Amino acid sequence: MPAWRKLRAAEIPAALGEIPEPPEQLYLEGEWPDSSYLYLTVVGSRQVSHYGRECAEKLIGGLSGQPIVIVSGLALGVDTIAHRAALQSRLKTVAFPGSGLDRAVLHPHSNRRLADEIVAAGGALVSEFDPTYPAGLHTFPRRNRLMAGLAKAVLIVEAGEKSGTLITARLALDYNREVLAVPGPIWSSGARGVNRLIREGATPITGSDDILEALGLGRSDSGEPRQLDLTELSNDERRVVTLLRVEPYPRDELIRALGLPIHLANPLFSLMEIKGLIKEAMGEIRLA
Secondary structure, eight states: OOSOEEOOGGGSOGGGGGSSSOOSOOEEEEOOOOTTOEEEEEEOOSSOOHHHHHHHHHHHHTTTTSSEEEEEOOOTTHHHHHHHHHHHTTOEEEEOOSSOSSTTTOSSGGGHHHHHHHHHTTOEEEESSOTTOOOOTTHHHHHHHHHHHHOSEEEEOOOOTTOTHHHHHHHHHHTTOEEEEOOOOTTOGGGHHHHHHHHTTOEEOOSHHHHHHHTTOOOOOOSSOOOOOGGGSOHHHHHHHHHHTTOOEEHHHHHHHHTOOHHHHHHHHHHHHHTTSEEEETTEEEEO
16 A cells, blocks of 8 residues: 555645645645644755755754754755754654655655655655656756745755755745745855845844744743863864853954964854854854
8 A cells, every 4th residue: 555645635734825836736655744833944955065064954953842844855965964954853854855755756766765764753755746756857846836835934055056946945935935044155156046045135044043033933042051062073163162262252363363274264163153152243253
């Protein structure tokens, strides 16, 4: 007996009925999260950088324990990282492959095991295509509209100037969904798309608390001083923390104290801010 089932019209989320060209049918494998959850769609480059990977993992990890469902497209790169980070953080996750749900056609073929893990963890696979329908160039924009339409907010992790990820961002704007973007290094071609989205008004995301605010969940600050586990940090991160424990530093002075070239120091600071380790205010960098 197939693991998937065709949803009745009344079972299709109301948010998808609000978009142009709402789905006429949906197939589901697994379980829809109940109505108390908020949907965060996470998308980005298939050729994700180390910086992008760490940002996605840390941002999603910081949402652990929140009533949030991570939605993505099961593709290689940021999609895969988003689903796996959700599973590791015990967040529910829903995948929209650009194909039917039958494992013979599931796209990409290499993520069949991930698909099984998503279902086993209480998440879901969803498609408007018949179960044996293969992926094609036309199927991905159609599934992107569903991921944008279902979400309360769409988070863009990495995207070049001509990335297909930007289609999802534009759809989210058209559907009046919040568009969030992780700032990227200014010299990285893989960050030009997201940096342009920020210039055009997307909300810059530098920590998980920014996402919580965008979703209307407030901040997770407890008011207690943060206890850092230095064993979990890289050598350069430990050096930054050691310096900032003494006093805050202006960015230029901190770079000189570290002895790092600017093209390595700035991505380091950006990643540490994403992780919630440091923050920059009033011209100084200090521990968060």
